[in-house]
Amino acid sequence: MPEKLDIIIVGAGLGGLAAAVALCQDNHRVTVLEASQAMGEIGAGIQVTPNFTRILHRWGLGEALAKAGVLPEWVTQRRWENGKCLTRFALNANDRMEQEFGYQYYLIHRKDLHRILLEKAVELGAVVKTAISVQQRVILRDGASLAAHLIIAADGIKSVLNRFVTGADLKPQPTGDAAYRALLTREQMQDPELASLRLEQGPTVWLGPKSHVVGYYVDGGRLYNMVILVPQEEADEENWKLQGDVNKLRIFFKGWDTRLQKMIGMIGSSYIWNLYDREALDRWLHPLGNLVLLGDAAHPMLPYVAQGAASAIEDAASLAECLKSVPAVHSLRISLTVYESLRKPRAYSMRDAGRKNQVYFHLPDGPEQEKRDSELESGDESKKT
Numbered sequence: 001m002p003e004k005l006d007i008i009i010v011g012a013g014l015g016g017l018a019a020a021v022a023l024c025q026d027n028h029r030v031t032v033l034e035a036s037q038a039m040g041e042i043g044a045g046i047q048v049t050p051n052f053t054r055i056l057h058r059w060g061l062g063e064a065l066a067k068a069g070v071l072p073e074w075v076t077q078r079r080w081e082n083g084k085c086l087t088r089f090a091l092n093a094n095d096r097m098e099q100e101f102g103y104q105y106y107l108i109h110r111k112d113l114h115r116i117l118l119e120k121a122v123e124l125g126a127v128v129k130t131a132i133s134v135q136q137r138v139i140l141r142d143g144a145s146l147a148a149h150l151i152i153a154a155d156g157i158k159s160v161l162n163r164f165v166t167g168a169d170l171k172p173q174p175t176g177d178a179a180y181r182a183l184l185t186r187e188q189m190q191d192p193e194l195a196s197l198r199l200e201q202g203p204t205v206w207l208g209p210k211s212h213v214v215g216y217y218v219d220g221g222r223l224y225n226m227v228i229l230v231p232q233e234e235a236d237e238e239n240w241k242l243q244g245d246v247n248k249l250r251i252f253f254k255g256w257d258t259r260l261q262k263m264i265g266m267i268g269s270s271y272i273w274n275l276y277d278r279e280a281l282d283r284w285l286h287p288l289g290n291l292v293l294l295g296d297a298a299h300p301m302l303p304y305v306a307q308g309a310a311s312a313i314e315d316a317a318s319l320a321e322c323l324k325s326v327p328a329v330h331s332l333r334i335s336l337t338v339y340e341s342l343r344k345p346r347a348y349s350m351r352d353a354g355r356k357n358q359v360y361f362h363l364p365d366g367p368e369q370e371k372r373d374s375e376l377e378s379g380d381e382s383k384k385t
């Protein structure tokens with residue numbers, strides 16, 4: 001009979017909460033520590049791909065996902081200057097994802113996904129607390145101290161714990177891109193000029209030189225989430241709460257699809273954050289075998305394949321599976337080594353795919369871009385149905 005462990009998870013982001021759900025389901029005793037007092041998710045949309053959906057279903061969260069999420073039919077990719085449709089490929093149209101992968105593709109507001117995971121973790125017995133400092137020792141607001149068999153560092157891209165694991169201060173690297181993010185209301189989106197974009201069918205991506213824009217509905221179709229990727233102007237700390245200059249954005253997008261310009265013109269205020277990733281870490285597991293990395297703390301990546309949170313959720317599911325085979329605390333290290341060796345190649349392959357898409361999406365006007373566009377047009381699935 002596997003032993004039940006005392007586990008501390010540092011970070012109540014999507015990855016940390018997912019780990020809490022997975023581990024509580026196996027009756028481990030879990031405490032989640034969060035540095036931020038205003039617990040919750042900043043940012044707006046998350047694309048929940050079928051690998052992500054599958055795990056949420058396994059944890060009994062399929063219904064909650066279906067209730068809060070939007071089911072897109074198609075992804076459409078458009079040319080930057082005139083919005084010409086380059087390609088459309090099926091997501092849930094013709095049951096594509098269900099038939100190919102067994103699960104559907106959802107779009108969800110981050111705060112909804114965060115709430116769903118938090119509620120489930122608490123329902124299963126996880127204790128969630130705010131900590132004022134987690135470095136060499138955990139200091140809680142109420143002054144208590146904690147001991148555990150295992151600490152999971154799910155403290156995000158600016159992880160302080162990964163330096164204890166790696167023994168080095170490996171800061172994330174700027175990718176050269178920054179993301180503006182904004183929400184438009186359903187009322188704003190009623191503008192007749194936008195009707196020809198058929199945005200309710202699913203995510204729309206405008207591809208242009210050095211930049212691309214992704215938009216899709218969240219919150220039961222009440223809000224339109226826009227993520228606008230532009231070259232990063234200056235190296236700045238990764239910060240999710242910087243206000244972006246919307247006027248700069250309007251100037252940058254002059255000459256793009258007039259419908260997109262109209263949407264950008266409607267944005268009242270926008271957050272901007274610089275995008276970072278990192279070279280592969282040699283290890284995710286502390287030599288003592290009691291501290292392990294999960295989510296962005298282990299593998300920050302560009303969001304260009306929509307797999308950052310999906311990878312964190314896969315980490316959580318995989319870690320819980322590996323711990324199922326821990327017959328006793330002293331064999332914990334073996335299970336964690338298996339987790340690390342299973343997850344590293346997959347997570348870093350997603351990071352590499354994001355880097356490839358950065359080049360592919362942002363090709364300058366010219367022969368390479370023309371080649372890409374004609375490849376996209378010849379793959380247009382909507383013309384085949």
Ligand code: FAD
Pocket residue numbers: 010011012013014015016033034035036045046047048131133134154155156157158159160179227294295296297303306307308309310311312
């Ligand atoms: P985080 O969400 O960063 O959570 C870390 C938590 O740890 C935070 O709550 C933080 O406050 C806390 N913390 C930090 N330090 C401490 C400490 N010392 N003590 C206690 N707590 C601490 N992924 C997808 O799968 N699909 C998408 O469509 C998608 N879209 C994206 C779009 C954009 C523009 C971006 C930037 C990312 C996108 N991602 C997407 C990626 C996804 O957002 C991240 O990969 C995911 O949120 C990482 O979760 P995490 O829990 O590892 O880290």
